[in-house]
Amino acid sequence: MKPRLVLACLTTTDVVARARAxxxxxxxxxxxxxxxxxVTQAATDHQAEAILFTNxxxxxxxxxxxxxxxxxxxxxxxxxxxHIDVPAxxxxxxxxxxxxxxxxxxxxxxxxxxxxxxxxxxxAYDRIMRQGWRYRIGxxxxxxxxxxxxxxxxxxxxxxGRAFAQRARGFDMKVLYHARxxxxxxxxxxxxxFADFHAMLPHCDFLSVHAPGGPATDKMIDARAFSLMPDGAxxxxxxxxxxxxxxxxxxxxxxxxxxxxxxxxFRDEPDYDLRFAALDNVVLxxxxxxxxxxxxxxxxxxxxxxxxxxxxGRPAIDPxxxx
Amino acid sequence: MPKPILFVTRRxxxxxxxxxxxxxxxxxxxxxxxxxxxxARAEGADAILCCPGxxxxxxxxxxxxxxxxxxxxxxxxxxHVDVAAxxARGIKVCNTPDVLSVATAECAMxxxxxxxxxAGEGERLVRSGKWQGWAPTQLLGTQVSDxxxxxxxxxxxGREIARMAxxxxxxxxxxxxARLPVxxxxxxxxxxxxxxxxxxxxxxxxxxxxxEGTRHWLNADRIAKLPPGAVVVNAARGTLVDDDAxxxxxxxxxxxxxxxxxYNNEPHLNPDYLTLENVMLLxxxxxxxxxxxxxxxxxxxxxxxxxxxxxxxxNLVA
Numbered sequence: 061m062k063p064r065l066v067l068a069c070l071t072t073t074d075v076v077a078r079a080r081a082x083x084x085x086x087x088x089x090x091x092x093x094x095x096x097x098x099v100t101q102a103a104t105d106h107q108a109e110a111i112l113f114t115n116x117x118x119x120x121x122x123x124x125x126x127x128x129x130x131x132x133x134x135x136x137x138x139x140x141x142x143h144i145d146v147p148a149x150x151x152x153x154x155x156x157x158x159x160x161x162x163x164x165x166x167x168x169x170x171x172x173x174x175x176x177x178x179x180x181x182x183x184a185y186d187r188i189m190r191q192g193w194r195y196r197i198g199x200x201x202x203x204x205x206x207x208x209x210x211x212x213x214x215x216x217x218x219x220x221g222r223a224f225a226q227r228a229r230g231f232d233m234k235v236l237y238h239a240r241x242x243x244x245x246x247x248x249x250x251x252x253x254f255a256d257f258h259a260m261l262p263h264c265d266f267l268s269v270h271a272p273g274g275p276a277t278d279k280m281i282d283a284r285a286f287s288l289m290p291d292g293a294x295x296x297x298x299x300x301x302x303x304x305x306x307x308x309x310x311x312x313x314x315x316x317x318x319x320x321x322x323x324x325x326f327r328d329e330p331d332y333d334l335r336f337a338a339l340d341n342v343v344l345x346x347x348x349x350x351x352x353x354x355x356x357x358x359x360x361x362x363x364x365x366x367x368x369x370x371x372x373g374r375p376a377i378d379p380x381x382x383x
Numbered sequence: 384m385p386k387p388i389l390f391v392t393r394r395x396x397x398x399x400x401x402x403x404x405x406x407x408x409x410x411x412x413x414x415x416x417x418x419x420x421x422x423a424r425a426e427g428a429d430a431i432l433c434c435p436g437x438x439x440x441x442x443x444x445x446x447x448x449x450x451x452x453x454x455x456x457x458x459x460x461x462x463h464v465d466v467a468a469x470x471a472r473g474i475k476v477c478n479t480p481d482v483l484s485v486a487t488a489e490c491a492m493x494x495x496x497x498x499x500x501x502a503g504e505g506e507r508l509v510r511s512g513k514w515q516g517w518a519p520t521q522l523l524g525t526q527v528s529d530x531x532x533x534x535x536x537x538x539x540x541g542r543e544i545a546r547m548a549x550x551x552x553x554x555x556x557x558x559x560x561a562r563l564p565v566x567x568x569x570x571x572x573x574x575x576x577x578x579x580x581x582x583x584x585x586x587x588x589x590x591x592x593x594x595e596g597t598r599h600w601l602n603a604d605r606i607a608k609l610p611p612g613a614v615v616v617n618a619a620r621g622t623l624v625d626d627d628a629x630x631x632x633x634x635x636x637x638x639x640x641x642x643x644x645x646y647n648n649e650p651h652l653n654p655d656y657l658t659l660e661n662v663m664l665l666x667x668x669x670x671x672x673x674x675x676x677x678x679x680x681x682x683x684x685x686x687x688x689x690x691x692x693x694x695x696x697x698n699l700v701a
Contacts, residue, residue, distance in 0.1 A: 072520065165552075169526065173500050176489060176496060180672070182663065192657075193650050198393075198394050198415040199393065200397060202671060203673045205672060205674075206675065227550040332514070344505070345500075346505050346521070346522065
């Protein structure tokens with residue numbers, strides 16, 4: 061008999077096919093991902109042993125307490141897990157896993173795309189074209205900012221931060237970083253470590269965010285942080301919207317303190333602050349840092365592999381904690 | 384001694400106009416379009432600083448006042464200046480070589496990434512306020528890292544793109560008339576024919592000069608040889624592309640996405656491009672960074688100054 065699974069989020073056809081082949085699966089049919097109530101109902105009716113979900117499912121202590129006792133493993137199809145109350149899950153004895161490692165390159169690519177497009181005004185130019193481009197642009201008008209040879213500060217130097225640093229080096233950028241602990245030299249690859257985030261900011265022509273969300277980093281990039289950056293700096297965020305004080309960011313973008321920003325994540329998704337949509341100097345994308353077919357498949361397969369391991373009595377591949 | 388008279392035919396970045404005023408008795412022009420009385424305004428000038436769009440053909444050069452000794456152009460290309468006619472009149476010509484390579488390569492990389500990752504569609508969705516949240520196949524793009532990049536034309540700009548692409552672990556192939564010396568290749572793989580080159584190009588970047596030999600190089604036959612779902616970028620010259628063939632391939636999906644900074648018949652590009660979601664379009668601003676335009680202004684002014692002082696600058700065209 062196949063193990064019983066609730067596939068609570070919409071995913072690629074290949075991931076759904078593999079879930080159905082390997083599991084007795086109840087699959088979300090849309091139009092959206094399952095809510096907590098729907099997951100609880102489906103897991104109870106199905107006596108599910110596993111739940112595969114993503115960051116659209118807020119697994120609070122109450123939500124976890126409401127799950128049936130049959131559930132032994134929950135796999136989030138994401139690297140971030142700020143939507144999960146980890147101590148509550150741990151207390152319940154449920155194993156929770158994520159999908160690190162498989163989306164680093166894709167997400168780092170997206171961050172560099174946003175950095176280039178924000179610095180070189182790519183989207184503002186594309187709008188000019190789509191409106192017909194019927195005027196001459198002066199030699200001194202609508203100029204962007206050069207990327208090559210500049211300094212980029214990276215907040216959070218995990219796998220994605222390091223993959224981003226590798227791309228920045230292709231543009232001869234000087235890489236600075238802040239993280240809770242300094243990396244060993246073989247992972248630093250010459251990047252300069254700042255133990256104090258605020259001490260790094262005056263040196264950041266560009267700042268790219270790759271730190272986890274959650275209370276510890278909430279609004280870490282605030283009005284004070286922007287005031288410490290050089291005039292005309294560029295912010296890129298493909299990590300979590302919660303790291304940024306969006307009022308302060310809007311101020312910095314309209315005052316000219318920041319030249320531009322590239323944002324893939326927002327405090328409220330998808331109902332993000334529409335004041336950003338009125339600005340010409342932001343590049344916006346709908347949380348698609350990992351949105352390549354290859355990567356989305358790899359994330360789903362990895363989550364299924366984690367579930368299969370736990371239900372077969374083996375250790376999880378990517379547990380959020382180790383006992 | 385009075386400062387030499389410099390006639391500037393077009394509005395330039397403020398920093399460059401300030402430099403011109405400092406070193407010359409400068410006649411500035413607050414215009415973004417080519418003026419129609421260039422000859423008259425050049426009366427008495429020692430030097431002219433012109434831009435692409437100013438027509439300095441044999442007839443115009445013959446009509447220039449005798450005072451003019453130098454023509455500097457705020458561009459790399461000088462196809463708008465009849466160099467032979469200038470030479471015959473003893474007028475020297477200088478331009479702005481080299482300083483655009485990095486900015487143009489950045490622009491090509493931005494187009495590669497933006498087209499592959501469907502940046503335009505994502506932007507329009509988010510800005511419309513109609514973003515409903517995550518969906519399984521929503522805006523799934525093509526991953527760039529670890530893919531094969533083909534560069535058609537491996538000059539300075541092509542080599543800069545190769546250097547940037549190595550940061551994405553891309554495998555670099557290039558097609559050119561001759562193989563580069565190995566120290567400039569940095570592992571890039573040379574192809575002396577289209578049939579070995581095109582089928583490898585998951586991403587194709589056009590970086591060859593515009594000329595009769597390369598006119599409409601990217602045509603239906605060559606597009607058919609690309610792997611299905613390829614990404615194509617042109618930040619070189621619009622004439623390299625057969626627009627009808629590219630538009631058909633973008634519609635059929637043979638080419639997944641394209642990024643274009645240059646067009647046939649600018650600024651009157653083929654309007655069909657504007658109907659496509661899977662293109663990223665820029666208004667020929669490959670060199671448009673403050674740093675690059677500043678460097679262009681400095682090098683052309685320094686060339687003009689050297690020529691007037693009787694020296695031979697490195698950016699002398701003829």
